[in-house]
Amino acid sequence: PRALSARHLERLNETQRRAVETTDGPVLVLAGAGTGKTRVLTTRLGHILLSGKAHPQEILAVTFTNKAAREMKERVADLVGRPVEGWWIGTFHALAARVLRRHADLVGLKSNFTILDTDDQNRLIKELLPAQGIDSQRWPPKVVGGVLQRWKDRALGPEKVTGAEGSDIAEGRVVALYRAYQERLKQLNAADFGDLLLHCVTIFQAAPDVLARYQERFRYILVDEYQDTNVAQYLWLRLLAQKHKNICCVGDDDQSIYSWRGAEVGNILRFEKDFPGAVIIRLERNYRSTPHILAAASGLIAHNQGRLGKTLWTDLDGGEKVRVRGVWDSPQEARAIGDEMETLHRRGDPLSSMAVLVRTGAQTRELEECLITMGIAYRVVGGLRFYERQEIRDVVAYLRVIAQPDDDLAFMRIVNLPKRGLGEASLRDVHLYARAQGISLYRAAGRLVETDELRPAARRALGALIAHFEAWRGRSAEIKLAELLDQVLNGSGYLQMWREDKALDAPGRVENLKELTVGIEPFETLEMFLEHVALVMENETASEDDKVTLMTLHGAKGLEFDTVFMPGWEEGLFPHQRALDETGTRGLEEERRLAYVGLTRARQRAVILFAANRRIFGQWKSALPSRFLEELPGEHVERIVETGLYGNAGINAGSGGPGVPVAFPARLRAAPRTGQEASRRRTQGADDDAPFGVGVRVFHQKFGYGRVRAVDGDKLEIAFDKAGVKKVMTSFIRPADA
Numbered sequence: 039p040r041a042l043s044a045r046h047l048e049r050l051n052e053t054q055r056r057a058v059e060t061t062d063g064p065v066l067v068l069a070g071a072g073t074g075k076t077r078v079l080t081t082r083l084g085h086i087l088l089s090g091k092a093h094p095q096e097i098l099a100v101t102f103t104n105k106a107a108r109e110m111k112e113r114v115a116d117l118v119g120r121p122v123e124g125w126w127i128g129t130f131h132a133l134a135a136r137v138l139r140r141h142a143d144l145v146g147l148k149s150n151f152t153i154l155d156t157d158d159q160n161r162l163i164k165e166l167l168p169a170q171g172i173d174s175q176r177w178p179p180k181v182v183g184g185v186l187q188r189w190k191d192r193a194l195g196p197e198k199v200t201g202a203e204g205s206d207i208a209e210g211r212v213v214a215l216y217r218a219y220q221e222r223l224k225q226l227n228a229a230d231f232g233d234l235l236l237h238c239v240t241i242f243q244a245a246p247d248v249l250a251r252y253q254e255r256f257r258y259i260l261v262d263e264y265q266d267t268n269v270a271q272y273l274w275l276r277l278l279a280q281k282h283k284n285i286c287c288v289g290d291d292d293q294s295i296y297s298w299r300g301a302e303v304g305n306i307l308r309f310e311k312d313f314p315g316a317v318i319i320r321l322e323r324n325y326r327s328t329p330h331i332l333a334a335a336s337g338l339i340a341h342n343q344g345r346l347g348k349t350l351w352t353d354l355d356g357g358e359k360v361r362v363r364g365v366w367d368s369p370q371e372a373r374a375i376g377d378e379m380e381t382l383h384r385r386g387d388p389l390s391s392m393a394v395l396v397r398t399g400a401q402t403r404e405l406e407e408c409l410i411t412m413g414i415a416y417r418v419v420g421g422l423r424f425y426e427r428q429e430i431r432d433v434v435a436y437l438r439v440i441a442q443p444d445d446d447l448a449f450m451r452i453v454n455l456p457k458r459g460l461g462e463a464s465l466r467d468v469h470l471y472a473r474a475q476g477i478s479l480y481r482a483a484g485r486l487v488e489t490d491e492l493r494p495a496a497r498r499a500l501g502a503l504i505a506h507f508e509a510w511r512g513r514s515a516e517i518k519l520a521e522l523l524d525q526v527l528n529g530s531g532y533l534q535m536w537r538e539d540k541a542l543d544a545p546g547r548v549e550n551l552k553e554l555t556v557g558i559e560p561f562e563t564l565e566m567f568l569e570h571v572a573l574v575m576e577n578e579t580a581s582e583d584d585k586v587t588l589m590t591l592h593g594a595k596g597l598e599f600d601t602v603f604m605p606g607w608e609e610g611l612f613p614h615q616r617a618l619d620e621t622g623t624r625g626l627e628e629e630r631r632l633a634y635v636g637l638t639r640a641r642q643r644a645v646i647l648f649a650a651n652r653r654i655f656g657q658w659k660s661a662l663p664s665r666f667l668e669e670l671p672g673e674h675v676e677r678i679v680e681t682g683l684y685g686n687a688g689i690n691a692g693s694g695g696p697g698v699p700v701a702f703p704a705r706l707r708a709a710p711r712t713g714q715e716a717s718r719r720r721t722q723g724a725d726d727d728a729p730f731g732v733g734v735r736v737f738h739q740k741f742g743y744g745r746v747r748a749v750d751g752d753k754l755e756i757a758f759d760k761a762g763v764k765k766v767m768t769s770f771i772r773p774a775d776a
């Protein structure tokens with residue numbers, strides 16, 4: 039077996055080998071992206087086994103995702119030449135649950151306890167709020183749930199939360215609620231995600247004999263993506279490692295991107311304190327990316343303060359510069375990505391070697407439709423495809439009922455969504471009546487609300503809903519689809535429901551709904567749109583193996599692709615508005631780390647895109663290039679920016695050179711405009727055959743109607759009817775009669 043091990047060691051550089059061979063004692067591998075941290079960890083596991091230092095059951099290996107755990111199992115199985123069933127390789131949650139099942143009685147649970155998801159958790163909290171005198175309007179269950187979760191992330195059980203900590207939440211009553219909540223979970227024989235680690239830590243601290251057994255057992259502990267551990271996870275590890283102290287953590291402070299979930303990068307700094315004599319190993323050679331990509335990423339992250347700092351170099355040479363591409367609008371952005379994918383694919387690159395990494399899930403909609411049109415197979419990793427997402431399905435159900443009132447499935451989906459106080463009894467009446475009359479639920483409901491069959495509250499609610507549907511249907515032929523959708527979203531209360539929702543994923547859902555209003559715009563009739571959705575959904579079942587990957591930047595941690603596309607590098611999108619709204623630079627720095635993670639996923643090619651115009655809720659909004667573009671070192675970046683995207687406002691997308699020429703881009707001027715294309719395209723663009731000479735009447739999105747008074751290149755002085763005299767850019771106006 040030793041020979042096998044030696045062979046695998048040969049595939050490592052000297053420093054990596056040291057990290058693998060320093061099996062005993064605490065080791066911290068602190069190194070940048072692509073330096074082989076994960077490879078070191080996997081090889082180390084194999085090495086420990088093959089050198090006979092421990093049995094498989096005596097090693098604990100923690101990964102950040104279940105997928106990473108599977109991969110590690112596969113690689114280790116490969117290294118040692120046998121399957122790795124029943125080993126302690128998994129995420130913190132999976133491993134902690136496994137420990138907890140064995141000792142559940144020590145925290146008042148049975149070993150078959152249920153693990154609650156966030157929905158259950160919030161329902162439970164909601165039940166408990168009144169008894170604690172907490173107003174659920176002011177303190178929605180989700181907010182309170184979030185507070186409890188953060189405490190659990192910090193390993194603070196109800197008994198450890200001081201009055202001071204909870205004092206600003208619900209007048210300090212939240213601590214009592216926390217206690218009641220934990221009590222109730224116990225009665226239900228249930229645990230939430232945070233409990234998995236919290237209970238383990240509690241058990242370890244209260245039952246030294248149990249802890250001792252595990253300490254004895256886990257001779258070796260290995261942890262990947264260490265920078266994203268929270269306090270509870272950290273304590274859990276520290277307790278387990280206390281006996282043998284053979285703990286090896288690998289991480290990169292620059293890739294800490296989960297502080298919003300309680301991760302504390304400070305755990306890296308504590309490591310040396312908690313494990314005196316820890317060997318710190320820094321890997322500096324990057325094996326993943328070309329020099330340009332590496333230099334661009336390093337230059338970007340250098341703008342963060344308070345980093346531990348590290349050098350990265352590579353032996354690879356040549357390669358393309360990082361490409362930054364500025365385009366007119368988001369459809370063009372999607373098209374540019376699709377086109378290049380096609381070119382690369384024709385040249386022989388498998389689709390699976392390419393990925394698009396987005397900042398927010400809503401960004402995939404435009405891309406998905408473009409890829410479908412172009413016939414490029416894709417998969418969305420770590421999330422659903424756009425039209426599969428819950429909120430999109432819900433709204434599509436509304437639209438289906440408008441188009442086709444007899445669609446019972448669609449009707450049932452939304453009849454009480456958002457909640458309208460329709461009880462089961464009322465809905466059962468509707469069902470019974472529909473069946474008896476042989477008519478659809480919608481029609482049955484329509485007739486029932488004209489009678490006294492239903493209870494008054496249900497009757498009112500259902501009557502209002504039917505009236506809404508009738509009105510929407512009546513208008514559907516006259517108004518634009520985007521407008522219809524807008525009325526549905528607002529009139530139904532559905533959008534409001536998500537706006538008020540305090541769950542972490544709620545803002546993303548609102549973004550998806552906004553995105554749907556953009557997606558629906560090009561269609562002429564509701565039927566055409568619904569058919570499109572049905573086809574897109576069907577397209578998804580096509581079983582193609584070679585696919586491009588669409589995923590969020592957060593989901594891409596630890597992965598690598600030959601070619602990485604990153605669209606939407608615009609202020610407000612990336613860095614995200616939420617980070618910009620924060621005081622201080624914490625949020626912004628985390629966004630920058632996210633950009634660093636994105637860039638360093640690329641092996642050969644990184645393409646960053648931004649659009650000058652993007653639609654939000656059907657409205658064209660102009661967007662400024664992300665500040666991160668300015669921060670990329672110019673010598674490693676090739677910029678292909680359509681000229682004139684921003685007029686001559688002096689915005690140069692960070693070229694470091696002079697501003698881009700002011701002429702309106704020839705390519706755009708020459709672009710053919712079919713009827714639909716033109717209306718799809720914009721309400722803002724200048725048009726070739728409509729020069730804005732003095733005296734011409736124009737329309738500006740912000741200032742409304744006016745008349746041109748003076749022309750200076752593409753700067754115009756306009757006397758607006760309402761807004762007075764303003765200087766504006768031609769690209770933001772259109773002829774008044776267009």
Ligand code: ATP
Nearest residue numbers: 049050051070071072073074075076077325326596
């Ligand atoms: P990240 O910070 O992104 O998680 P990492 O430090 O974990 O990156 P790995 O994913 O382990 O890096 O390695 C990056 C790439 O470099 C992988 O393709 C890996 O196989 C390769 N690699 C690592 N070490 C070596 C080596 N000594 N020789 C050749 N290739 C290597």
Ligand code: MG
Nearest residue numbers: 075076077596
């Ligand atoms: Mg890794």
